Amino acid sequence: xxxxxxxxxxxxxxxxxxxxxxxxxxxxxxxxxxxxxxxxxxxxxxxxxxxxxxxxxxxxxxxxxxxxxxxxxxxxxxxxxxxxxxxxxxxxxxxxxxxxxxxxxxxxxxxxxxxxxxxxxxxxxxxxxxxxxxxxxxxxxxxxxxxxxxxxxxxxxxxxxxxxxxxxxxxxxxxxxxxxxxxxxxxxxxxxxxxxxxxxxxxxxxxxxxxxxxxxxxxxxxxxxxxxxxxxxxxxxxxxxxxxxxxxxxxxxxxxxxxxxxxxxxxxxxxxxxxxxxxxxxxxxxxxxxxxxxxxxxxxxxxxxxxxxxxxxxxxxxxxxxxxxxxxxxxxxxxxxxxxxxxxxxxxxxxxxxxxxxxxxxxxxxxxxxxxxxxxxxxxxxxxxxxxxxxxxxxxxxxxxxxxxxxxxxxxxxxxxxxxxxxxxxxxxxxxxxxxxxxx
Amino acid sequence: xxxxxxxxxxxxxxxxxxxxxxxxxxxxxxxxxxxxxxxxxxxxxxxxxxxxxxxxxxxxxxxxxxxxxxxxxxxxxxxxxxxxxxxxxxxxxxxxxxxxxxxxxxxxxxxxxxxxxxxxxxxxxxxxxxxxxxxxxxxxxxxxxxxxxxxxxxxxxxxxxxxxxxxxxxxxxxxxxxxxxxxxxxxxxxxxxxxxxxxxxxxxxxxxxxxxxxxxxxxxxxxxxxxxxxxxxxxxxxxxxxxxxxxxxxxxxxxxxxxxxxxxxxxxxxxxxxxxxxxxxxxxxxxxxxxxxxxxxxxxxxxxxxxxxxxxxxxxxxxxxxxxxxxxxxxxxxxxxxxxxxxxxxxxxxxxxxxxxxxxxxxxxxxxxxxxxxxxxxxxxxxxxxxxxxxxxxxxxxxxxxxxxxxxxxxxxxxxxxxxxxxxxxxxxxxxxxxxxxxxxxxxxxxxxxxxxxxxxxxxxxxxxxxxxxxx
Numbered sequence: 066x067x068x069x070x071x072x073x074x075x076x077x078x079x080x081x082x083x084x085x086x087x088x089x090x091x092x093x094x095x096x097x098x099x100x101x102x103x104x105x106x107x108x109x110x111x112x113x114x115x116x117x118x119x120x121x122x123x124x125x126x127x128x129x130x131x132x133x134x135x136x137x138x139x140x141x142x143x144x145x146x147x148x149x150x151x152x153x154x155x156x157x158x159x160x161x162x163x164x165x166x167x168x169x170x171x172x173x174x175x176x177x178x179x180x181x182x183x184x185x186x187x188x189x190x191x192x193x194x195x196x197x198x199x200x201x202x203x204x205x206x207x208x209x210x211x212x213x214x215x216x217x218x219x220x221x222x223x224x225x226x227x228x229x230x231x232x233x234x235x236x237x238x239x240x241x242x243x244x245x246x247x248x249x250x251x252x253x254x255x256x257x258x259x260x261x262x263x264x265x266x267x268x269x270x271x272x273x274x275x276x277x278x279x280x281x282x283x284x285x286x287x288x289x290x291x292x293x294x295x296x297x298x299x300x301x302x303x304x305x306x307x308x309x310x311x312x313x314x315x316x317x318x319x320x321x322x323x324x325x326x327x328x329x330x331x332x333x334x335x336x337x338x339x340x341x342x343x344x345x346x347x348x349x350x351x352x353x354x355x356x357x358x359x360x361x362x363x364x365x366x367x368x369x370x371x372x373x374x375x376x377x378x379x380x381x382x383x384x385x386x387x388x389x390x391x392x393x394x395x396x397x398x399x400x401x402x403x404x405x406x407x408x409x410x411x412x413x414x415x416x417x418x419x420x421x422x423x424x425x426x427x428x429x430x431x432x433x434x435x436x437x438x439x440x441x442x443x444x445x446x447x448x449x450x451x452x453x454x455x456x457x458x459x460x461x462x463x464x465x466x467x468x469x470x471x472x473x474x475x476x477x478x479x480x481x482x483x484x485x486x487x488x489x490x491x492x493x494x495x496x497x498x499x500x501x502x503x504x505x
Numbered sequence: 506x507x508x509x510x511x512x513x514x515x516x517x518x519x520x521x522x523x524x525x526x527x528x529x530x531x532x533x534x535x536x537x538x539x540x541x542x543x544x545x546x547x548x549x550x551x552x553x554x555x556x557x558x559x560x561x562x563x564x565x566x567x568x569x570x571x572x573x574x575x576x577x578x579x580x581x582x583x584x585x586x587x588x589x590x591x592x593x594x595x596x597x598x599x600x601x602x603x604x605x606x607x608x609x610x611x612x613x614x615x616x617x618x619x620x621x622x623x624x625x626x627x628x629x630x631x632x633x634x635x636x637x638x639x640x641x642x643x644x645x646x647x648x649x650x651x652x653x654x655x656x657x658x659x660x661x662x663x664x665x666x667x668x669x670x671x672x673x674x675x676x677x678x679x680x681x682x683x684x685x686x687x688x689x690x691x692x693x694x695x696x697x698x699x700x701x702x703x704x705x706x707x708x709x710x711x712x713x714x715x716x717x718x719x720x721x722x723x724x725x726x727x728x729x730x731x732x733x734x735x736x737x738x739x740x741x742x743x744x745x746x747x748x749x750x751x752x753x754x755x756x757x758x759x760x761x762x763x764x765x766x767x768x769x770x771x772x773x774x775x776x777x778x779x780x781x782x783x784x785x786x787x788x789x790x791x792x793x794x795x796x797x798x799x800x801x802x803x804x805x806x807x808x809x810x811x812x813x814x815x816x817x818x819x820x821x822x823x824x825x826x827x828x829x830x831x832x833x834x835x836x837x838x839x840x841x842x843x844x845x846x847x848x849x850x851x852x853x854x855x856x857x858x859x860x861x862x863x864x865x866x867x868x869x870x871x872x873x874x875x876x877x878x879x880x881x882x883x884x885x886x887x888x889x890x891x892x893x894x895x896x897x898x899x900x901x902x903x904x905x906x907x908x909x910x911x912x913x914x915x916x917x918x919x920x921x922x923x924x925x926x927x928x929x930x931x932x933x934x935x936x937x938x939x940x941x942x943x944x945x946x947x948x949x950x951x952x953x954x955x956x957x958x959x960x961x962x963x964x965x966x967x968x969x970x971x972x973x974x975x976x977x
Binding site: 095096097098099100101102103104105106107108109110111112113114124125126127128129130131132141144145148149151152153154155156157184186189190203205206207235236237239242308311312313314318389422423424425426427428429430431433434435436437439455457459481482483501502503504505 | 564566623625766889894
């Protein structure tokens with residue numbers, strides 16, 4: 066693939082483009098979907114493509130080339146050139162990183178056993194059977210295996226390669242219409258993959274959630290399961306991009322250096338996390354990925370940046386390119402020192418929320434939002450859990466971060482349909498969370 | 506066509522009882538302006554082939570964007586192998602309903618073909634929004650504007666004789682405006698205007714007028730907005746709010762794959778059960794239709810991705826549940842014919858049950874008649890935050906632009922009126938519906954991996970009596 070990258074770079078330079086980034090991908094992805102304890106469909110994707118970014122006197126353009134013949138590549142470059150000539154320049158464009166760079170292997174991000182895995186259906190059956198053995202009646206979910214190769218070449222001297230694998234499962238178990246539980250497991254190497262734990266958790270919660278009663282409304286201390294809190298942090302990860310802030314989609318606008326969370330809150334982006342589902346050796350400009358502290362002990366330290374946005378604000382890139390939009394790799398909420406039992410014993414009367422979905426904002430800049438608990442929800446009273454249903458978290462994202470009172474000591478890595486940016490988070494106790502419900 | 510025939514024949518040779526091959530090609534451009542700065546041009550040129558098969562009652566799907574015979578052959582082989590392995594983890598084999606199939610070709614014409622228009626001219630559309638918003642004098646410090654066009658070409662061939670070739674152009678403009686006045690901030694995020702057809706549709710729609718209306722309404726809300734009334738009051742919802750409500754609480758729960766639990770893991774289940782056909786869910790004035798065939802609609806198609814001819818689907822007629830959205834798999838389970846709701850967003854996705862253009866059918870009230878006997882109420886014009894549980898029963902919509910209704914007259918704006926209500930209560934509360942239907946575009950999320958499909962949502966104004974309105 067590097068020969069193709071070189072060809073594209075050479076042709077782009079001949080045509081007079083300035084900054085050029087060529088990102089070649091070869092991906093093989095497999096999926097098994099299941100519902101009602103049986104497989105509904107199994108899929109396979111094979112893709113070869115090049116993402117191309119070009120700059121011409123501060124005019125920028127990008128495209129994805131999937132038909133990789135030399136004729137089509139030349140035609141595409143000429144089309145881009147013709148279209149860009151009359152365009153207005155992007156005045157706040159400040160270039161891409163200067164390479165070359167040195168890269169280190171990230172432990173536990175590639176496993177040949179996943180590439181060579183012939184048949185993942187056994188893992189699906191394991192997850193289904195574990196959930197059923199915990200008392201579930203119906204089990205649904207999805208399993209993926211991934212094998213990705215990335216080839217990066219830039220006009221600033223970068224040539225970089227990364228190869229990664231992954232396997233993950235998301236399991237939802239049901240006892241009746243109103244009783245369900247959810248568990249996930251994501252790993253980059255086969256020996257770390259544990260579909261049984263996902264099935265067990267889904268089954269356990271569904272079983273515990275039997276015969277729920279209508280939940281209360283008001284303000285409550287809430288324990289968020291890692292699955293639930295990962296959803297909120299995944300939405301927040303988008304808001305940490307400097308691009309999102311400029312476009313009016315972030316409650317962190319104008320808050321650099323300010324306190325935006327409780328003092329026990331430290332949130333990082335870790336691009337080079339071992340066994341992290343979002344880990345990659347380099348960003349889209351070739352800068353080696355790293356750990357970046359976004360919120361340190363409650364204080365907002367930095368937006369996530371690429372080189373151009375960093376230069377615009379007089380600082381250094383955080384290795385989060387996205388050439389147009391910087392983005393997080395793996396969001397990490399640093400754990401605290403509470404065991405799960407200690408965390409629950411902190412709550413005299415409160416609510417335990419195991420999962421949320423459909424998080425939507427009234428106003429991104431203020432951070433006002435609501436989200437719906439799904440799967441088991443429990444009223445915590447004097448150390449006992451009683452299943453409830455039909456409530457909604459209606460609050461403000463910054464207020465939630467400020468209200469964090471205690472953190473569990475074990476971190477869980479979450480990645481699924483509702484958490485597209487992977488998140489590592491412990492159990493989280495937040496005080497005075499707004500809870501509403503429909504009254505008709 | 507050759508490669509599709511090759512794929513279908515190959516699948517049958519390898520043991521498939523059903524095979525479907527779909528070629529899709531999408532070409533287009535998108536442009537953005539952020540706070541006055543052009544953010545660059547994105548050119549889309551994507552194409553590939555997807556193959557779906559049934560083998561021994563198991564379903565397999567594979568896709569590739571490498572269109573050589575070897576690569577397509579490999580994709581077919583994988584789809585068949587996956588289907589065969591999947592069949593072993595099934596209780597009952599998957600069967601499809603019998604349908605009439607056609608060999609057809611159709612396209613949506615463009616009066617102003619966006620392929621003939623330069624990016625700088627398209628950028629002018631966004632600059633016009635910038636200028637018109639600035640000319641209002643409203644302080645809008647954050648402005649994100651996006652233009653996008655795409656020509657979707659598709660060919661579908663199935664082993665049961667369907668062949669459908671289509672060409673549908675799609676154009677859209679999206680904006681996010683943050684208004685900052687008097688130390689307060691209000692926002693109109695992800696507002697979209699979108700059509701199937703040529704650039705003339707965007708020009709005729711004048712998205713800058715929508716942006717100006719939003720900016721002015723938010724400014725007025727900041728200076729004149731008061732707390733909304735609370736408790737059981739009357740609520741008049743606009744076509745835009747009626748649209749999101751029918752989409753979330755009628756369209757989604759009537760998707761047969763949800764009803765039968767296939768979507769249980771991610772996009773959720775449904776409070777609707779197969780035996781609820783014929784059951785009352787709303788008042789007699791409530792009729793909800795999903796119609797893919799509306800000309801120039803954002804959710805337009807004439808044949809679905811299983812080759813079945815599309816038609817309007819009456820989900821609720823006069824308050825009674827009358828029809829679910831089905832593909833062939835779930836039509837078979839229901840003992841029915843498919844109503845052509847199978848859609849895939851691209852060659853690399855399986856067709857699943859989806860909405861197209863869902864709307865609350867008109868009644869016979871003028872807007873004045875809807876509000877004239879409301880003593881105390883709220884008129885909700887547009888919304889920001891909304892969500893619904895995964896059985897599609899407990900929902901919430903928060904007004905962006907909204908006004909007090911007092912003694913039959915519209916008064917001052919009100920801030921963030923909240924409707925949090927169950928589906929049955931919502932549709933049972935409607936006592937009158939307006940005469941005029943309007944549509945609003947959206948991207949409907951479902952599937953794993955996600956398939957955001959273009960849909961219109963809309964309908965007529967509707968009056969809800971004595972619903973529990975809350976405030977923040």
